[in-house]
Amino acid sequence: MTAKPFQISSDPKFLWLGEKHKEALAILKYGVLDSRGFLLLTGDVGTGKTTLIHALLQNLKTDVVWASIFDPGLEKLDFFNYVAKAFGINKTFTTKGEFLAYFDKFLQLAFIKREKVLLIIDEAQRISSELLEEIRLLSNFELEGTKLLNIFFVGQNELNEMLLDPKNKALRQRITINYNIEPLSIEETREYIQFRLGIVGVINRTVFTGDALTEIHRLTAGYPRRINILCDHALLTGYVRGVQIIDSGTVRECDAELRIPGQSEGTGAVEASGTDEAVGTAKGVAGEKADAREKKPEEVVTEKAGAVHETTVVEPVVEPTAERIRTGLFMKAGTFLLIALCVILAAGYFYRPEVYDESAKAIWDFWREMMKR
Template sequence: MSQSLLRHFRLRSHPFTRAAQRDGLYRHKGFTEALERLRFTVELDAIATLVAEPGCGKSLLLGQLADELQQKSWAVHYFAHATVGPFGLVNVLARKTGLAPRRSRAETALAVSAALLEDERKHLLVLDEAHALPDDTLEDVRLLTIADFDRRSPFLLLLAGQPSLDDRLAEPTHHALDQRITTVARLSPLSLDETREYLRVRIDMAGAKGLPFFEEDAVAALFDASAGVPRRINHVATSAMIVAASRGRQTVGAQDVHDARLDRGRL
């Protein structure tokens, strides 16, 4: 956000950037419940999935969990669809643990699992965008989770992705992996009341604490425009602020939100 726009609304910082989200994380009911489910799963050294529509805060929740575990001396290994690469998850993880790949993926998986079990630290393996992972990578996951004859897991495994992840895991090919999942955590869009509170938290963090900013009809319009998805709220709210400022307004109204949507070609 330009300095002139910040001055217009008397704000210290942009209320709707990713940096603002990290500094003033809004822990709504769904976020808190999903995080608590994963915290309980941590104690079990089990397998969990985190499912969310794009823009609902999955990355923020993963970051929160990883930060908490790293403060407790956990080793966190993060992979996304694009970072696994052509060598496969097993081989990439082997290199991260200082091992040379063995003759087969199964042997490499056993060697990796044994190395992690010998490590005094606990390990979290996060596979983000798991709904888009190729079948070979999900098979690597299964190989990594069958070490030590099922007596002890070498790591906590967290598969995170969009709702289509449910369908992927339900495929017969991945039935063995699906059976091992202990916990499913889900992030849903915000309700109207949560959208109102989300906006308040963001604006307060940006320096307008206690000042009127989004008119009530604007809150309803933002909720309608975004369907409660935080990332969409951020984009539409910023556009509406620009429209309001161009009109010399100190507060954002429903018409500003509507016109911002028209500017983007969306009703």
């Protein structure tokens, strides 16, 4: 295993696209390349919206100029300056009119260069209704019947409710591309887990039993982010307990450990009651996991078909510290001096034996002192 397979960060090499994700990617890409104006992508927390955005940007050609806004909960003028900075415009605007005039020239220049301009607004459910109206007006920039600016709203499901508000009717009617990402099905969950394991070199090995995969989907409700968290804990628990493969019982114990006190069973949206025994056992494992993270490399124990057990170890990356560097220098210097003095003593033994014993003792004392450091 060459890396951790279930990290939360959006590493491009772990990009997995199910059928629904491929469909969304194709639709969104078409919307950008065809200059359709407003695009909308929604989904619950942890469904993979950010991953899909990264996939879209990787698939766009170099003639698309794009910028991302990750915190749109701003005042109007702050938002305009944020947009300008995101597009590389090194100018601070003090009025809305000043920004619009300058931004219009920026868009027209991109059109002349045959470039398409895309503004991605993430966490769009945080935008106020007043700012939504200002953003709608940005779509009025046109030239020769072509929209000069594509605006891509990305947000949680609350954004759909905002757009259904009668006061946002004008904006809602201008959205030409709309896609909502649903959680993974049980089959997609299995494919997703196997894919990530395969990326780190675990191929044709049984890591999770069939029942464990079913339980993972039940407890996470098919949300990729929650799947990553639960699988990561399950692998660590398997190592701590010396379990060869991860079964459904281990998955349930890990889920119990991940719960906030008072939370129902399942890191997903599933409502069910958990047993006290499972909770108690999970708490006992928590301390063991902490020790394992401190003392040993992460180890994933897997089993091949035919009951032949194998163990794959991921060696930890040890960061150099001042103490380690100093110790290494002392040891190198001490070893060099010891070798040099031994050579001198060997020569002196034949010429002045009477001082040999005393010198040898001094060298030994010096070496021990170096080792203490």
